[in-house]
Amino acid sequence: MYEFVSGPLVWIAFIIFVGGSLYKIYRMLSGAKKDMTLFRHMSLKHSLNSLVHWVIPFNNQYMQKRPIFTIVSFSFHICLILTPVFLLGHLVLLDESWNISWFNIPDGVADWMTIVVIAGCIFYLYRRLTDPVVKNVTDGSDYLLLAITALPFITGFIAYHQLFAYKTILILHILAGEIMLIAIPFTRLSHMLFFVFTRALFGSEQGYWKHSKDW
Amino acid sequence: MKPTIAIREPVVDDLMDQTEKILTEEQIEKVINEVIDQETGVRLQTYVDTCIHCGLCAEACHWYLSNDRDVSFAPVTKVKDTIWVMLEKKGKVDAAFIKRCSQIAHTECNVCRRCGMYCPFGIDIAYMMLVVRRICAKLEMVPLYLQDTVNSHAATMNQMWVKPDEWIDTLQWQEEEAQGYVPSARLPLEKEGAEIMYSVIGPEPKFLAQLLGNITVIMKVAGLDWTMPATAGWDNSNMAMYSGDFEVMARVERLHHETAQRLKVKKIVMGECGHAFRGGEYDGPTWLGWMSPPIPIVHAVAFYYDLIKSGRIKIAKKVEGPVTAQYPCNIVRNAGLGSKLRYIMSAVCEDFVDLIPNDRHAFCCNAGGDTINCGPPWKKIRVQSAKIQSENFKRTGAHTIVTPCHNCHSGVEDIVDGYKLGMHVKFFSELLIEAMEIPEHLKPKEE
Numbered sequence: 068m069y070e071f072v073s074g075p076l077v078w079i080a081f082i083i084f085v086g087g088s089l090y091k092i093y094r095m096l097s098g099a100k101k102d103m104t105l106f107r108h109m110s111l112k113h114s115l116n117s118l119v120h121w122v123i124p125f126n127n128q129y130m131q132k133r134p135i136f137t138i139v140s141f142s143f144h145i146c147l148i149l150t151p152v153f154l155l156g157h158l159v160l161l162d163e164s165w166n167i168s169w170f171n172i173p174d175g176v177a178d179w180m181t182i183v184v185i186a187g188c189i190f191y192l193y194r195r196l197t198d199p200v201v202k203n204v205t206d207g208s209d210y211l212l213l214a215i216t217a218l219p220f221i222t223g224f225i226a227y228h229q230l231f232a233y234k235t236i237l238i239l240h241i242l243a244g245e246i247m248l249i250a251i252p253f254t255r256l257s258h259m260l261f262f263v264f265t266r267a268l269f270g271s272e273q274g275y276w277k278h279s280k281d282w
Numbered sequence: 283m284k285p286t287i288a289i290r291e292p293v294v295d296d297l298m299d300q301t302e303k304i305l306t307e308e309q310i311e312k313v314i315n316e317v318i319d320q321e322t323g324v325r326l327q328t329y330v331d332t333c334i335h336c337g338l339c340a341e342a343c344h345w346y347l348s349n350d351r352d353v354s355f356a357p358v359t360k361v362k363d364t365i366w367v368m369l370e371k372k373g374k375v376d377a378a379f380i381k382r383c384s385q386i387a388h389t390e391c392n393v394c395r396r397c398g399m400y401c402p403f404g405i406d407i408a409y410m411m412l413v414v415r416r417i418c419a420k421l422e423m424v425p426l427y428l429q430d431t432v433n434s435h436a437a438t439m440n441q442m443w444v445k446p447d448e449w450i451d452t453l454q455w456q457e458e459e460a461q462g463y464v465p466s467a468r469l470p471l472e473k474e475g476a477e478i479m480y481s482v483i484g485p486e487p488k489f490l491a492q493l494l495g496n497i498t499v500i501m502k503v504a505g506l507d508w509t510m511p512a513t514a515g516w517d518n519s520n521m522a523m524y525s526g527d528f529e530v531m532a533r534v535e536r537l538h539h540e541t542a543q544r545l546k547v548k549k550i551v552m553g554e555c556g557h558a559f560r561g562g563e564y565d566g567p568t569w570l571g572w573m574s575p576p577i578p579i580v581h582a583v584a585f586y587y588d589l590i591k592s593g594r595i596k597i598a599k600k601v602e603g604p605v606t607a608q609y610p611c612n613i614v615r616n617a618g619l620g621s622k623l624r625y626i627m628s629a630v631c632e633d634f635v636d637l638i639p640n641d642r643h644a645f646c647c648n649a650g651g652d653t654i655n656c657g658p659p660w661k662k663i664r665v666q667s668a669k670i671q672s673e674n675f676k677r678t679g680a681h682t683i684v685t686p687c688h689n690c691h692s693g694v695e696d697i698v699d700g701y702k703l704g705m706h707v708k709f710f711s712e713l714l715i716e717a718m719e720i721p722e723h724l725k726p727k728e729e
Contacts, residue, residue, distance in 0.1 A: 098323055098327075099324050101323050102325060103571060104573065105325065108568075121402065121404070128643060132341075133341075140402075200351075201335065202353075203286055203353045203362070204283070204358050204359065205283075206283040206284075255332070255333065257331055257332065261332040261403070264328065265332050266403060266404040268325075269404030269405070272406070273399075278617060279614070279615055279642055281404060
């Protein structure tokens, strides 16, 4: 089982993740071409302007008004992406298979970053359960997406600390990571791919086309 | 997903009630899928796929904030109750659902685009509401009063059934009124090759004719070469743009621009109206495939800014006491004229008190985006849902609110009445005409 999930399934997951993402973006761009006005409303300068104002924390009025949400969201997303990419354990596996490696973050730090991601998921879950607006637009799929996001980190945390059933948890951890990768292009987790484009379009329309700003 | 619980007082709208009775499910399915497949393309789908249901847009919406944070007014809820269901059921919905869609998109949303600015992904929720309106319009599910203005556009090319002779008559009457202030003032009709074509919206000749007199005086004092058309094409307003009848919208915008071309003017200057600017500058040219207007369009705020800044118009006596101004969404958030509005307000008022929040973050007057044109049946909820802006006005302590937009003007008047604010509501030109200097040689000679 371990050999399978850590061998062929990793390949499959990455192929689906990369292939699916490219396919989704290709489909979006080719569909956008049919819309005569879409690209003509776009400008690189204003797209970047908008992106910069929205990926730097507190760089727009809106985030300044919601400090807690902003802090949680930024730390959640930063840790979500950086932890798996720079984790020593992952890099060792990569080194063994392909003999390549890069900078890693110390395990102690990675451990805290994992906790940040899990805490972020709990925060989002709490909002989904308590905020009336969010609750009203939440269904099973939202909880599922939250679970898909949280599981690799929860299992990773348990596996790293070898709290119990190390071998089983490790297999679950790898499996959870693979499910998440596969899910990204085909679920609303695809906001990871698309937010750049939606942001760029709105930024361009507001900035380039309407001579205003979107932050 | 469970349906949203929306508690609303029953409203009688003859057209919507009638349409509900005759619409068939086949018609509905066909129209929904047609619009979604052929007109929205990938944009709508990407928006729906990207939305993570975080609900942050709610904080942006004055409907939500004014109704004690009732979730059924939150922007994301409006999308959920319309587009999500249409996509999920692939258009297989009933007439009652379409009626509710029209109620949400036409009467409970101003497409002011504030929520787009609050979405971390920049999802343009107003665009989605316009898609809903488009579907409703193709199914003739439009509030009666709004549809009447669209019918007027289609038949007369102006919003208010103004007849050709009434139009010319009104202009000549206002020319005479203007000559009471400045005897040499002229309102030149059909002057080919003039520098400026001035265009207005239907309500000006209908019941705000004094604004035409004002501009006649202002143009004379500024010494500008201008004209107005004597034919259809003088009306720059466009309610069809908001009802979702884009075919009529395109006809109106095309005629407006073609009239300016026929008169061989260098630019169009338009009266104080927000949605008209949006139609002439963006939505019309985009739908027509021109992308940008063939002849530049200048909104009144930018026009007065140039006149005051260049010294063509001098201010003799500033308006006394605290005065505030509404920031019309379509010329500020969606056209960037906020700083110019502040400039002209400060130039003309002794004590200009700014709104908080101001500029592109300011709240909508809750009349724009056609909601006021939905008519008396929908007025109560509209005024009730402008509570947040009424509080903002009250805080300024101003005696007058300036509204450089017709929709804002009527909407803010309703706010002032509804919340007993005891403030005056004026167009900028009304302040300017009082404050500006009329040079000696232009003044009437005493007998």
